[in-house]
Amino acid sequence: MKFEFLITTDTIISILALLLAIGSALYTWNSNRYSVSLSDISNETKRGQLFFEFTLTNTSSRPLRLKKLSLIRDDSIIKDNKFDVVAHDNKVDLELAEAYEKENIDPLTGSMHSINPHFIGRNYSDDDFSNNFTKEVFLLPSESRTFSYFVDVLPTTIEISTNKHIRLFKKTKSFSAKSY
Template sequence: MIKFNLTIDTIIALFSLVLAAFSILYTFWSNRYSIEIENFDYEKNREHHLISVDFINTSTKNLKLLNLKFYVDDILIETIDFDFEKYDQRKQLESRKSNFPFPDLYTPISNFETLSLKTRLNQIEFPKTMIPNKQYNQCCFLSKKPNKLVVSTNHHISLFSKTKSFSLT
């Protein structure tokens, strides 16, 4: 039969064991990869849906964003390669050719807004390396307003998956 004496040495050893186990779990938990949506904006822009999503890499290491997929009721929506500058020019010509009493009824968007939109749309190149705790904006035109976004990365951001789903409401 084994005799067990509860001495101060045994208490200190058990306390150290519990503290070491907690330290291992805390290190694993704090060093895992994660990504979150900071902001989601939607607007009807030039007869299409302009979607803007701000991501933040909340992990302590670099994370590579591989793909974004937008869904409406579990149906994939493809991004539209929309040339808004040609659209503005065409609309302006149509308004001048029409027989309205006011030929310049369609006023083009300001140059500042066009430049800002062009800069935002040029950022949707993948893969995109995300530095820890830095915000990134992705902007694109879609045919419908999405209600779900699936993000794919090069590391596990969910328990066993390299993808994570976000509800967009």
């Protein structure tokens, strides 16, 4: 028995339809996948403390819940050192105010010539404080959240866990924490 394969118009159309169906299935799978990206990694020294900040963005087309976030260095988890910005600034202002009074007091009357500028309150913005991951965060598609920590040592890895698979069959993904 001899098998003969003829290439006809019907065969070409069916092969093209098969390729198109496979391509469509791959495109749908790729576009419906959950994904998270890490950006805007920075570290600086604020008030003598290391300040580490980064942004996580839901780059998928569906909502996602961040369940856990860990900063890691040498297989140990790094926690926020609970640096109190306001207490630090109050202590520094008090020392500066005392030095200002010693320099600007009138020796004859014992009074100040002007108002002590170090007793005037400070204005703070959200960027002055750490914004730790404390509970689950719900991210809509394309939504970003910025997290920041006062740390004693800089992390090398940021590891997140979500409620959906974001890396093949895993719900956990690790990112390098190096800032460029």
